[in-house]
Amino acid sequence: MRVAAASGRRPLRFLLAGAANTAFGLAIYPALLWGVPALRTHYMAALLIAQAVSLCFAFTTYKLGVFRTRGNVLREFATFASFYLANYAANWVALPLLVELAQLPPVIAQLGFTVALIAGSWFWHSRVTFRAVPGQS
Numbered sequence: 001m002r003v004a005a006a007s008g009r010r011p012l013r014f015l016l017a018g019a020a021n022t023a024f025g026l027a028i029y030p031a032l033l034w035g036v037p038a039l040r041t042h043y044m045a046a047l048l049i050a051q052a053v054s055l056c057f058a059f060t061t062y063k064l065g066v067f068r069t070r071g072n073v074l075r076e077f078a079t080f081a082s083f084y085l086a087n088y089a090a091n092w093v094a095l096p097l098l099v100e101l102a103q104l105p106p107v108i109a110q111l112g113f114t115v116a117l118i119a120g121s122w123f124w125h126s127r128v129t130f131r132a133v134p135g136q137s
Contacts, residue, residue, distance in 0.1 A: 010066060014122055017061040022114055025054040030107050043106045047095065055084055067130035079129040087117060 032039050032046040039046040059080050063069060069076065091113050098109035 010126075011122075013066045014062070014126070017058075017066045018118060018121070021054070021058040021061055022118075024057050025050070026111065026114060028053055029110055033106065043099065044092070044096070047091070047106075047110070051084070051088055051091075055081060058084075062125055062130065067125070069130050072133060076129055080125065083121065083124045083129065087113070087120075 029046060029050040032050055033043060034040075036046070039049075059077055062080070063073075063076060091110075094113075095106070095109055098104045098112075099106050102109075
C-alpha cells in the first residue's frame with residue numbers, strides 16, 4: 001500500500017522537480033550570458049556550459065526526488081543523458097538559425113526549447129530511464 005501511494009505521487013513530484021529544473025535551466029543560461037562578459041558574444045559556449053550543468057542538476061533531482069531509484073547510476077545517467085543529447089543536437093542546429101536568421105534574442109529562442117521538453121521527458125524518464133529493472137530494488 002505504501003509503495004502504491006508513493007508511486008501515485010510520482011507525477012506530482014515530477015512536476016515539482018520539473019519546475020525546479022526548468023527554473024534552474026532558464027536561469028543559468030541568461031546568468032552566464034549576463035554574468036560572464038566573454039560569453040555575451042559566445043552564446044553557444046554559454047549554451048554548452050548551461051546544458052552540462054543543467055543535465056547534472058536535473059538527473060539528480062529526478063533520480064533522488066522523483067523516481068527514488070537505487071543503484072543503476074551509470075545506466076540511468078547514460079539513458080537520461082541520451083534523451084537530452086538528442087534534444088541538445090536539435091537545439092545546436094536551431095538556436096543559431098533562430099538568433100542569426102530570425103533575429104530572436106538568444107534567451108527567447110532558448111525558452112522555446114524548454115517548453116518542448118516537458119511532456120517528452122516524463123514519458124522517456126518514467127518508461128526508459130528510471131524503469132524498474134527486474135532483480136533490483
